[in-house]
Amino acid sequence: MKASTFQTLIVGSLCLAVSGLSGGLYNQYQRVTELENTNAQRLQTLNALQRDSSTLLNAQEKLQYALKDLKQMVDSGEQQVNTLDPMLDQWAQEIQELRDGLAARATEADMIALRARLEHVEQQLLDLKSQPPLPPPTPSSAKPKKTAQPKPAPLLPPFSVLSVEYRGGERFLAVAPPDSRSLKDIQLLHNGEQLGTWQLKVLEQSAAVFAVTAQPDQTVHLP
Template identity: 75%
Template sequence: MKASTFQTLIIGLLCLAVAGLSGGLYNQYQRMAKLQSTDTQYRQTLDTLQHDSSALKDAQEKLQYALKDLKQMVDTSEQQANTLDPMLDQWAQEIQELRDGLAARATVAELTALRAHLEQVEQQFQEHKTQPSPPPPSPSATKPKKTARPKPVPLSPPFSVLGVESRGGERFLAVAPHDSRSLIDVRLLHSGEQLGAWYLKVLEPNSAIFAVAAQPDQTVHLP
């Protein structure tokens, strides 16, 4: 074999070896690149999972705090309810006692006003009965005698006087209709106010003075 042919054969073998090595290196490079890409994807997936896990952990902690606050609110509400229930019962009892007291006072006031009116009528009847009858006028009398003007009959108010209420240092007259038994119908009159045709002029310690249209001032005694 000639030397040139042997050299050509050696060079060909080297080229084949280099080509084989190049192909193997290329395949290894592709596998490495694929592994790196897969590793990058795995790292991204791992980062996403870690981020989601952190967010889930934060949400869990917030939920725990919210549950703790809700429990404290429930406990506080139960304590307030336990405190308010006896107070509400006591207020309801006091309101009922006040209603019963006002109803009793209204009944007593009506009886007192009726008794006073009957006494006034009886007194006027007795005065009229005991007055001597005047003698018949003589024919020679030239001047007519002056007739005595009758005393005005006190009027009965169209309402019942329950008493006096003090509000902020001011005195008010508590009145209600005669046939009323409800607190809703009770009205507080201040000096200068009126109910119907009755105008409250002065509220004295033991009586109230009203002005009535076309009538003299009426004095109503307090119960």
């Protein structure tokens, strides 16, 4: 075989080998490029998942804080309910006691008014019994003796004396119409105040002195 032919064969073989290697390298380059693209896409997906995970974690933390605040509000509401329930029960009991007290006071006021009227009538009877008897008739020639004028019978006040009340350290006389059965009809009289034609002059320890129009002063005993 000639040397030139052998060289030609070797060069051809080398060319074929280089061509094969080039094709293989190109294929490997394409595969590497595809893998790099795939890795880039996967990295983008991973970054997106990480961002979504961070967002979810932030949302979870916010929800936990909101849940904690809600729990505190519920606990505070339960505390307020536990505090208000006894207060409401106490207020209801106090209101009931006030109602019972008003009812008892109304009954007591009626009894005081009745007792005051009875005592006034008894005092009138005692005053009538204590009046001196009329002197026997004397002869016409004898000089008539002066006789003491009988005291006029005390007037019956147009109201019932109930009790003495204290307001601001001062004494007031509680009166009401004789036939009254209501607390709203009770009036408090201070010295100098007037009810009808009766004006309270002096409020003593056991009696009240009234000035009556066109009449002498009237003394009403306190119950």
